Amino acid sequence: MTDSDFTAMMHAAQAAIDYRRRIATAETTPAATYAEILPAFDAPVPEQGGDADAIIAELIERATPGIRASTGPRFYGWVIGSSHPTGVAADWLTAAWGQNAGNILAAPAASAVEAVAARWLLELLGLPGEASVGFVTGATVANFVCLAAARSEVLRRTGWDVEGDGMFGAPPITVLIGADAHATVFSGLKYLGLGAKRVTWVATDDAGRMLPSAFETALKAAPGPIIAIAQAGQINSGASDPFAAIAPMAREAGAWLHVDGAFGLWAQASPRYSHLTQGVELADSWATDGHKWPQTPYDSGFAIVRDAEAHRRAMAISASYLPPAEGAERDPSAYVPELSRRARGFAAWAMIRQLGREGIAEMVERCCRVATRIAERVAGEPGIALVMTPELNQVMFRFGDDDAATLATVQRVQDDAIAWIGGALWHGKWVMRVSVSSSATTEADADLTAEAIVSAWRAVRDAGEA
Ligand SMILES: Cc1ncc(COP(=O)(O)O)c(C=O)c1O
Known part of the structure; x- marks a missing residue:
């Protein structure tokens, strides 16, 4: 490594700070479109390498006109947090430390910080302390991970080993889902062989909440193992399903209840709004995001599963050169689809530390x-x-x-x-x-x-x- 490599890191940090200061007070924040910005980068594969500091300067100059000001104060698109400076600083360290946060041997501090941040998350969200947490890229993957645990467990109860034998010949699973569910849940159903179209729709009210009577009827009519998918925070209305009514019904029917709570689950962290998600803690799994309300930088999501064993069964990888997945210590990769992965726990830990229970x-x-x-x-x-x-x-x-x-x-x-x-x-x-x-x-x-x-x-x- 050369001096220029390290100078490039310093200049990148300075440029990032300058950018954030500017965006924080800018009166208007136009951004070039994709079509406008593409020519700035479009070039043949470079034959030779270059000087680090010059490359970073070039990146800043070419990219800046096309940076959407989603960290600015008046950005209301999709559901996007601010990538808070504390989380960003922790994330810079994450990249610089270069930890492969798959297991406790390769990344002791990253694994420890995840274990603690997981406990904090469960407490802040009012979820069962025995639940396990996978630190993933976002709610889309969190939904997938939770539904994989759900699939594993509802089939195990029928005597079917889906991890070993797959879906060929497996007892058919009925998936119940609200008519106003988020599009990304269907990605999880696709990946898992459950079929995005092969669902039983449950009617919703004007705000997109499942009607308890429709849920009950659908549960009663469902043959075989059942996975029910509810949500906290409908993407358009912000409304949450009536968990206090539907969760006991799901439990009585032996259904696994999953909650997509990408942003809405954070109502649980506010004494003023937690009535909106009352009863959500009775579910079996929950997906939520760090990069929305907790303001971590991208990417950050949490897959939370009450039955930690089902979670590990669906995700853990074993090999002779890896630590055993079921030791007393918590290997981060046992709860996520990847082995090699970014140490996302640092930024999550830093943001909870930054805001605290009251700040959130x-x-x-x-x-x-x-x-x-x-x-x-x-x-x-x-x-x-x-x-x-x-x-x-x-x-x-x-x-x-x-x-x-x-x-x-x-x-x-x-x-x-x-x-x-x-x-x-x-x-x-x-x-x-x-x-x-x-x-x-x-x-x-x-x-x-x-x-x-x-x-x-x-x-x-x-x-x-x-
Ligand atoms: C309710 C809901 N579910 C899932 C998602 C997908 O989250 P992500 O983009 O973090 O994967 C979103 C995103 O806004 C959402 O609002």
């Missing part, structure tokens, strides 16, 4: 307050309809009661670049969806955002697009 509750509550404030300020404008009173952090608006006008207003807000907000289809109609999930967003940002939405709508209306 306060942040969840602030995001929800901001969501309500935006909803109230925007909804007074003629021609704008608030689709429903937000119960958590997600807000939906319709403009001129028209899909084209709604999409035009979404585009206009994005072009004005004061805030970034996306659109979504909700029960057959396009809406603007505002997701407040960043610790960088304040009440003052709520006001600027509300003004930006109203002014975009007026421009669309006055241009005759509505």
Whole structure:
């Protein structure tokens, strides 16, 4: 290694800090599109290597115009946290330390920090202390891991060893799922041979919550082993399924109840909002994200399973050169699909340490307050309809009661670049969806955002697009 290699690390850190300072106070944050930015990188394979410091300088110069300001205070697209500086700093160390966090021998500190962060997570989320936690890339993979444990256990109870014998000839599993489930759960069903289309739909209410009576009917009609998939935090409405009603029914029927709680599970960490997820601790597995409400940098998700043995059975890898998967110590790879992996526990540990129990509750509550404030300020404008009173952090608006006008207003807000907000289809109609999930967003940002939405709508209306 040369001096330039180390200087490059320092310059990268400085450029990152400068970027974050700028984005934190920028009035507008436009970003070049993919098509615009591609030519900046598009070049033949380099024949020779180069100088580290020069390469990093080149990367910064070429990439910066196309960096979406999702760490900024007025970013409301998808459900994205702020990649908090403490988590980022921990993540820099993670990369620099270069640990392969598969097992306790290769990565003692990374394994230990995961064991402790896992315990903290269970406590903060009010989940059973005996549950196991896999540190994965995000809720998509967390759903997959949890459903793999579910598949293993419901089939084991029938005498079927799915890890050994696969799905050929296995007793058919009935999968119950709410009509407003998140798209990524179906990826898990695809990977596991359970079939994304081969599900039994359970009817939902206006906010996307499963109807307990429909759930009960579906459970009673289900033959054989059952996996039921519920959610905490519907992606558009923020609503959670009625766990206190459905979890006892699932248990009585011998069904495995999984909860996709990518962001909504964090309502559990707030005394003010935990009533929304009441009873969620009665489920068998839970998927959630670090890179949403806990504000860790990407990527960070948690696969949590009450039955740690089912979790390990579905995931653990054994080989002569690896430590035994079932020792007293916790090998990180026994709970995730990968062997070689990033030491994600460092950033998760650092963010819980940064915010603490009170800080997490306060942040969840602030995001929800901001969501309500935006909803109230925007909804007074003629021609704008608030689709429903937000119960958590997600807000939906319709403009001129028209899909084209709604999409035009979404585009206009994005072009004005004061805030970034996306659109979504909700029960057959396009809406603007505002997701407040960043610790960088304040009440003052709520006001600027509300003004930006109203002014975009007026421009669309006055241009005759509505
Ligand atoms: C309810 C729900 N489930 C799953 C996901 C997927 O999470 P990830 O993108 O972290 O894989 C999301 C993402 O927003 C979500 O809101």
